[in-house]
Amino acid sequence: xxxxxxxxxxxxxxxxxxxxxxxxxxxxxxxxxxxxxxxxxxxxxxxxxxxxxxxxxxxxxxxxxxxxxxxxxxxxxxxxxxxxxxxxxxxxxxxxxxxxxxxxxxxxxxxxxxxxxxxxxxxxxxxxxxxxxxxxxxxxxxxxxxxxxxxxxxxxxxxxxxxxxxxxxxxxxxxxxxxxxxxxxxxxxxxxxxxxxxxxxxxxxxxxxxxxxxxxxx
Amino acid sequence: xxxxxxxxxxxxxxxxxxxxxxxxxxxxxxxxxxxxxxxxxxxxxxxxxxxxxxxxxxxxxxxxxxxxxxxxxxxxxxxxxxxxxxxxxxxxxxxxxxxxxxxxxxxxxxxxxxxxxxxxxxxxxxxxxxxxxxxxxxxxxxxxxxxxxxxxxxxxxxxxxxxxxxxxxxxxxxxxxxxxxxxxxxxxxxxxxxxxxxxxxxxxxxxxxxxxxxxxxxxxxxxxxxxxxxxxxxxxxxxxxxxxxxxxxxxxxxxxxxxxxxxxxxxxxxxxxxxxxxxxxxxxxxxxxxxxxxxxxxxxxxxxxxxxxxxxxxxxxxxxxxxxxxxxxxxxxxxxxxxxxxxxxxxxxxxxxxxxxxxxxxxxxxxxxxxxxxxxxxxxxxxxxxxxxxxxxxxxxxxxxxxxxxxxxxxxxxxxxxxxxxxxxxxxxxxxxxxxxxxxxxxxxxxxxxxxxxxxxxxxxxxxxxxxxxxxxxxxxxxxxxxxxxxx
Numbered sequence: 001x002x003x004x005x006x007x008x009x010x011x012x013x014x015x016x017x018x019x020x021x022x023x024x025x026x027x028x029x030x031x032x033x034x035x036x037x038x039x040x041x042x043x044x045x046x047x048x049x050x051x052x053x054x055x056x057x058x059x060x061x062x063x064x065x066x067x068x069x070x071x072x073x074x075x076x077x078x079x080x081x082x083x084x085x086x087x088x089x090x091x092x093x094x095x096x097x098x099x100x101x102x103x104x105x106x107x108x109x110x111x112x113x114x115x116x117x118x119x120x121x122x123x124x125x126x127x128x129x130x131x132x133x134x135x136x137x138x139x140x141x142x143x144x145x146x147x148x149x150x151x152x153x154x155x156x157x158x159x160x161x162x163x164x165x166x167x168x169x170x171x172x173x174x175x176x177x178x179x180x181x182x183x184x185x186x187x188x189x190x191x192x193x194x195x196x197x198x199x200x201x202x203x204x205x206x207x208x209x210x211x212x213x214x215x216x217x218x
Numbered sequence: 219x220x221x222x223x224x225x226x227x228x229x230x231x232x233x234x235x236x237x238x239x240x241x242x243x244x245x246x247x248x249x250x251x252x253x254x255x256x257x258x259x260x261x262x263x264x265x266x267x268x269x270x271x272x273x274x275x276x277x278x279x280x281x282x283x284x285x286x287x288x289x290x291x292x293x294x295x296x297x298x299x300x301x302x303x304x305x306x307x308x309x310x311x312x313x314x315x316x317x318x319x320x321x322x323x324x325x326x327x328x329x330x331x332x333x334x335x336x337x338x339x340x341x342x343x344x345x346x347x348x349x350x351x352x353x354x355x356x357x358x359x360x361x362x363x364x365x366x367x368x369x370x371x372x373x374x375x376x377x378x379x380x381x382x383x384x385x386x387x388x389x390x391x392x393x394x395x396x397x398x399x400x401x402x403x404x405x406x407x408x409x410x411x412x413x414x415x416x417x418x419x420x421x422x423x424x425x426x427x428x429x430x431x432x433x434x435x436x437x438x439x440x441x442x443x444x445x446x447x448x449x450x451x452x453x454x455x456x457x458x459x460x461x462x463x464x465x466x467x468x469x470x471x472x473x474x475x476x477x478x479x480x481x482x483x484x485x486x487x488x489x490x491x492x493x494x495x496x497x498x499x500x501x502x503x504x505x506x507x508x509x510x511x512x513x514x515x516x517x518x519x520x521x522x523x524x525x526x527x528x529x530x531x532x533x534x535x536x537x538x539x540x541x542x543x544x545x546x547x548x549x550x551x552x553x554x555x556x557x558x559x560x561x562x563x564x565x566x567x568x569x570x571x572x573x574x575x576x577x578x579x580x581x582x583x584x585x586x587x588x589x590x591x592x593x594x595x596x597x598x599x600x601x602x603x604x605x606x607x608x609x610x611x612x613x614x615x616x617x618x619x620x621x622x623x624x625x626x627x628x629x630x631x632x633x634x635x636x637x638x639x640x641x642x643x644x645x646x647x648x649x650x651x652x653x654x655x656x657x658x659x660x661x662x663x664x665x666x667x668x669x670x671x672x673x674x675x676x677x678x679x680x681x682x683x684x685x686x687x688x689x690x691x692x693x694x695x696x697x698x699x700x701x702x703x704x705x706x
Contacts, residue, residue, distance in 0.1 A: 067686045095704065097610055098703060099612040100639045101638075104636075104639060113607065125601070129594060
């Protein structure tokens with residue numbers, strides 16, 4: 001049945017009725033192949049099913065302390081997107097991004113949008129609009145506060161727009177439930193950044209490999 | 219009458235193939251509909267003219283008709299039938315203006331549109347039918363468009379402008395696409411439907427005529443002798459024997475619409491419906507010209523107070539009702555009303571050709587709808603303000619606070635080559651406490667030509683939990699260490 005479906009030109013109604021028959025699949029029902037946006041960090045990519053940051057999903061970054069190279073972790077992916085002409089955004093970053101450092105990391109600044117917004121609700125609103133638009137490849141948001149419901153909205157928006165969403169939260173949020181596809185804790189050990197995969201949707205975590213030092217690639 | 223011989227109109231049937239097809243659109247309650255447009259359910263309304271000191275009902279909308287009010291009666295008796303009746307005085311100027319606005323919309327369906335005061339538009343459709351497939355589909359689309367805007371409309375289609383007008387005034391939605399059909403309709407149509415004065419119609423009746431078809435079978439010379447040149451010309455033009463050239467409507471490049479609200483509005487959500495109607499009109503106007511708006515001004519009129527202006531700029535020309543409404547909604551949501559609103563104006567005098575590549579072409583199957591980045595910037599700005607949506611750019615300056623600049627998005631940036639820099643820069647350097655300096659100093663000085671006097675030694679430093687900072691000592695105050703950036 002599936003063999004010759006593709007050769008026929010059918011009306012939409014016919015296709016609908018065909019879809020009722022067991023064993024007939026439409027291409028849109030097929031699961032998409034897992035794909036990832038390479039993070040530029042080999043150890044991390046090896047941990048992630050698509051070989052990179054999950055596309056069409058939300059990644060939570062749980063930060064213990066600032067200034068440990070946490071944004072550096074995202075920049076190879078942002079650099080790759082912007083150089084390929086895709087748009088990226090920072091929503092409500094805690095400080096002003098410093099252009100020379102971004103450019104040194106390879107980011108094409110003409111495709112990085114900064115949304116400077118104070119209000120907690122507006123931050124989430126802006127991130128949701130960007131994620132769901134389908135024209136932003138990667139969006140990082142620093143929410144003032146965010147609950148599970150808001151995270152779910154962002155997750156759905158990222159799915160719809162096939163975008164990579166990154167949400168920065170304090171490490172203390174690790175205890176609360178989250179619908180994000182990937183949760184990563186960023187900490188330091190003897191002055192070096194350590195990453196811990198707390199949750200990875202659709203994968204069984206190898207506990208021993210889930211904790212690793214990422215500093216080599218940074 | 220049955221013994222009357224069948225009328226044969228050889229010059230109409232076998233005339234050279236004419237391609238014209240006219241649609242007449244009549245807006246019988248133009249002024250009333252306009253007043254009621256801000257309302258989802260309009261009240262009974264009548265249009266009144268002053269006549270010898272009394273007000274006579276000239277027209278009424280459907281709710282008024284439902285209550286038994288009919289044109290021609292005195293206003294007093296109309297009030298007796300419908301106490302909550304709203305009386306609107308006839309204003310020729312406003313009526314003219316409205317008709318012009320509607321002509322702009324009609325222009326989207328035909329490049330040959332003419333205005334017939336006070337309430338009629340004529341559109342030549344033969345070219346447009348092919349574009350829309352069938353006449354029926356085209357008609358439905360046109361009628362839908364005007365009805366969605368809140369206007370009552372009756373129509374007629376005929377091979378001549380006067381014919382279409384005559385059918386529209388009958389109000390039964392008559393369509394004659396060929397001369398044969400048209401003549402068939404006229405054969406048994408009473409003389410009273412002719413757009414001639416009562417004296418001329420009287421004259422016909424006295425001569426024993428009862429139907430329009432009978433007059434059309436007469437030779438023009440005889441008609442002219444018996445009823446005058448004016449009548450003869452009218453009948454020749456009605457049947458298409460004589461050409462009937464009309465001035466073409468030329469659309470202006472400025473969109474300005476006003477809408478009076480029936481009651482004071484105190485909160486922005488209540489404005490949404492009325493604003494939507496104006497935006498729908500704008501979207502139709504823009505669409506018919508392949509244009510997009512670059513700037514919009516929404517004016518909110520207040521009673522005895524200066525009106526408020528809301529300006530919306532677009533990065534790229536914007537069109538399409540949904541997009542416009544989304545932007546305006548977001549902006550209105552943030553607007554605090556300084557006073558109750560009694561009327562709206564929507565103005566757009568800055569337009570540019572719409573980029574046709576936007577829209578469906580870019581859409582991928584998996585993604586429901588792709589919005590252009592520019593459309594998104596507009597949306598974000600409309601809610602968060604213009605300054606919230608920015609990009610960042612390198613400036614060729616030594617002094618760190620001058621080396622990075624916030625600009626409008628997608629401006630591009632000059633290249634930068636130099637040593638490692640922190641990703642976050644603090645807006646103001648702050649005093650550093652408990653940091654350990656690593657490595658060598660990097661001296662940064664402003665040039666002698668620069669107005670700012672900056673001479674600093676920069677270091678990388680870390681705190682106990684592993685955070686790395688960019689710190690400096692000013693050479694003027696070497697014992698104080700300042701944090702200037704964070705190696706995020």
